[in-house]
Amino acid sequence: MTAAKTKIGCQLNCWQRELDFRTPEWGKLQNGLAQLRQAGYSGVEVPSWSVPSLQEPERLRDACAAHDVTLVSLHAGGPFFDDAAYRDQTLVRVLPVAECAARAGAVALVVSNATMKGKV
Secondary structure (H helix, E strand, O other), rough: OOOOOOOOEHHHHHHHHHHHHOOOOHHHHHHHHHHHHHEEEEEEEEEEHHHHOOOHHHHHHHHHHHHHOEEEEEEEEEEOOOHHHHHHHHHHHHHHHHHHHHHHHOOOOOOOEOOOOOOO
């Protein structure tokens, strides 16, 4: 085993505060991918809210390729604990993310449940 191992993957959330992904821009995403690669990671999970346009999966694919980073997955979330909220919020949010992930070449989709704080 060598001392210099390549790190497999990282969630781009690591750079979320620094890059302020609340306002997604392709330049910010490119910067995050560049920093991620400089840190030694070769794969990335990208939060869907950091992608400026889910209708442009080729731009996401090309951005990852430009930095020699494998797009492992996109992440989306929403409530699962309430049938109406799942149908009206989660599915509406997750389906476009899943389509973008598939078309951009991601090997997975990560979907997380919204908090149930105050619901139980």
